[in-house]
Amino acid sequence: TQLLEQSPQFLSIQEGENLTVYCNSSSVFSSLQWYRQEPGEGPVLLVTVVTGGEVKKLKRLTFQFGDARKDSSLHITAAQPGDTGLYLCAESGGGADGLTFGKGTHLIIQP
Amino acid sequence: KAGVTQTPRYLIKTRGQQVTLSCSPISGHRSVSWYQQTPGQGLQFLFEYFSETQRNKGNFPGRFSGRQFSNSRSEMNVSTLELGDSALYLCASSLGGLLAGNTIYFGEGSWLTVV
Numbered sequence: 001t002q003l004l005e006q007s008p009q010f011l012s013i014q015e016g017e018n019l020t021v022y023c024n025s026s027s028v029f030s031s032l033q034w035y036r037q038e039p040g041e042g043p044v045l046l047v048t049v050v051t052g053g054e055v056k057k058l059k060r061l062t063f064q065f066g067d068a069r070k071d072s073s074l075h076i077t078a079a080q081p082g083d084t085g086l087y088l089c090a091e092s093g094g095g096a097d098g099l100t101f102g103k104g105t106h107l108i109i110q111p
Numbered sequence: 112k113a114g115v116t117q118t119p120r121y122l123i124k125t126r127g128q129q130v131t132l133s134c135s136p137i138s139g140h141r142s143v144s145w146y147q148q149t150p151g152q153g154l155q156f157l158f159e160y161f162s163e164t165q166r167n168k169g170n171f172p173g174r175f176s177g178r179q180f181s182n183s184r185s186e187m188n189v190s191t192l193e194l195g196d197s198a199l200y201l202c203a204s205s206l207g208g209l210l211a212g213n214t215i216y217f218g219e220g221s222w223l224t225v226v
């Protein structure tokens with residue numbers, strides 16, 4: 001079973017600051033997904049990265065997939081209180097393990 | 112279109128009882144997967160059903176079971192409840208299942224408290 005490690009576990013910053021959170025694996029990802037989960041709701045898919053070295057942008061969010069496809073990062077520019085939530089990375093190899101999630105980064109953006 | 116609907120949203124059960132949770136996927140989606148989320152273990156995969164057949168199963172004891180009906184609606188059942196089963200149970204649906212690149216959509220979850 002692939003293990004996904006996310007760091008940091010908790011992050012609290014002021015509005016307007018930049019931040020980066022990470023997702024690392026002991027083995028190669030077939031593809032990687034990033035989700036955001038707000039309190040009382042289910043996770044919502046932000047992006048899927050598939051190709052090593054891939055960079056995807058979603059407004060102020062930038063997602064990078066490592067060249068070796070064993071790590072990924074999410075960078076948020078000029079964070080806003082609406083970015084507060086639990087950020088999860090997940091990998092699906094399509095096999096018996098289903099969808100494997102990291103434990104997430106709890107992000108709080110203070111106004 | 113309507114999203115993934117889970118019922119009930121909140122419930123409290125006593126140790127030893129059993130519970131059934133329900134999930135209605137997005138119309139047209141044939142895959143339904145279930146997850147348990149706890150503060151300590153995070154989000155963990157329980158099982159996936161596709162066209163009424165269990166396709167994948169996570170590492171949970173046999174007390175956790177599920178099924179899918181011909182209209183793609185799914186239920187999961189937990190028997191002989193333990194305190195540690197207290198969690199948010201999430202259901203997700205997708206068109207093609209848990210394959211690389213497929214988008215899955217989560218419901219809001221069912222909060223189960225075992226006392």
